[in-house]
Amino acid sequence: MRLALGPLQYFWPRDDVLAFYREAASWPLDVIYLGETVCSKRRELRGADWLALAAELAGSGIEVVLSSLALLEAESELASLRRLVDNGRFRVEANDMSAVQLLRERGLPFVGGPTLNIYNHVALRLLQEDGLERWVPGVEQGRAVIEDFRAHLATLPELEVIAWGRLPLAFSARCFTARALDVAKDDCGFRCIEHPDGLPLATREGEAFLNVNGIQVQSAARCDLAPELAELRAAGVALLRIYPERTGTGEVLARFRTAIDSGIAPPRAGEANGYWHGAAGMGCVNPS
């Protein structure tokens, strides 16, 4: 089982991003997803910067995949996507059907990201015809769903499951960070850079609930499937996706690496695993 560092979901200063990925090159991981998936206005790194970083990381033996936006609205965003797809070297993670279409028009293989709605074997087979080689199931899709796919489809693509991090739950045209800071989206001042792990949202009785990250809403709870390692293996999962956070990501990867190598599942560290067990995502089955 291999470890993948998912795309950075937050907006960090350029130097912090570069420092993070230089450090990542020394972490026990196999695949790194690079690029902006949330908001096209976040341009501390431009397309060329991401490509340079990709080349650097690939040089140290890491498989690099370029991730793309989950929500495209403007023609300029489609033009950026086209440049990404035409990079000529790295595989692309398609997070929207726009990317799937551009990739299939060019006959390029791709990774199907978690925001493509692939809920059954026919959908998956059609996308395999289009070039999908690896699939990251959506956040809702757990063990029983994967088994159901396996029962209906002779050849599944390589499977990558989100195993650690705040879950991407929803996307909007509205920027919730701008709304919370009472600034207009078109004049946001890129203030999400002040919140490197997003803005916590709690219920009126103070319970941690969601996490505001620009146009994206995440879970406040971190999904943690390290204790489910044996089940992940039995389900034929090839890669575990770890989402970057401002601190501690190297330790998270080390924890998973040790668990994979030793075959001993660690005690639970994150708060949620409901989706994997077919329950509400915020739930935790077998919490201890």
Add this chain to the structure above:
Amino acid sequence: MHLVCPAGSPPALKAAIDHGADAVYLGFRDQTNARAFPGLNFTEADLDAGIGYAHARGRKVYVALNTYPGPSGLAGWEAAVDRAAQHGVDAIICADLGVLDYASRSHPQLPRHLSVQGSATTHAALRYYRERFGIARAVLPRVLSLQQVERLCEQDVVPVEVFAFGSLCIMVEGRCQLSSYVTGEGPNRHGACSPARYVRWDELPGGERSVRLNGRLIDRFSPDEPAGYPTVCKGRYRVGGEVFHALEEPTSLNTLELLPRLREIGVAAVKIEGRQRGAAYVATVTRTWRAALDRLETRAGAWHVDGAWQQELARLAEGRQTTLGPYHRSWH
């Protein structure tokens, strides 16, 4: 420009047709559609009667089959496509690739509309659905600005339908797991957002009411405060020390004033949300939009928003407020 109206029940269908809908959309009584609420939707006998009523008056009936079945569930959705075709509906509205694939192979003559749940926001995405499944129309998610809708219409990949009035989904449709995260059930797989059996209202001392979804506090209301249905996106939460509608206020989308522009840029149809609403609601909204569209056809140059129309619509709006929503940049 066609007027497409909701029919959650046979009386709503009749109300929509009687008051000037060009087409109604409806669903079967199961999870194959995104308004799978108890007491709503159509039996096959209802559907036959509804189609008869609509066709006798030259109107159309669309069936929404716009949820996402899992591998074992797909056969049930395929059977629903067959049923819709056998009953002679005018189009089906689908989102799932598997359902679209089946429909395009088994019933190539039955027009397929891409549901808003398909989350297609660019001409590249629309091309995918046209090339793969030959869709005849696409319903756009409620995230694009008017200018972006215009760009999409210019590309002319497929005719587009946009939401004109009703409850406002703040998230990209088909890409929202908030209900699923809290309850385990959501629009994509189960056809319902915040299912009623997870909702709990409590009277608090002093007359306040609180509402929970699967135990999670969504909001609290003072005695005189209007309280809406507790979808996660319309609750009040604490962010950065302040309590407010952090995601969206309970308002309704109302694009009446954009109507001439929508027509000018080539939007094929405007859609009224509200299959969960009763016949009286559907009658009023349909009548109002019909009047506005008719005046646009006959007196385009002198068209203006009639104050009476807006009053009628505001009376029915969620939270009694309306917004132009994403069509207007300042909303974002």
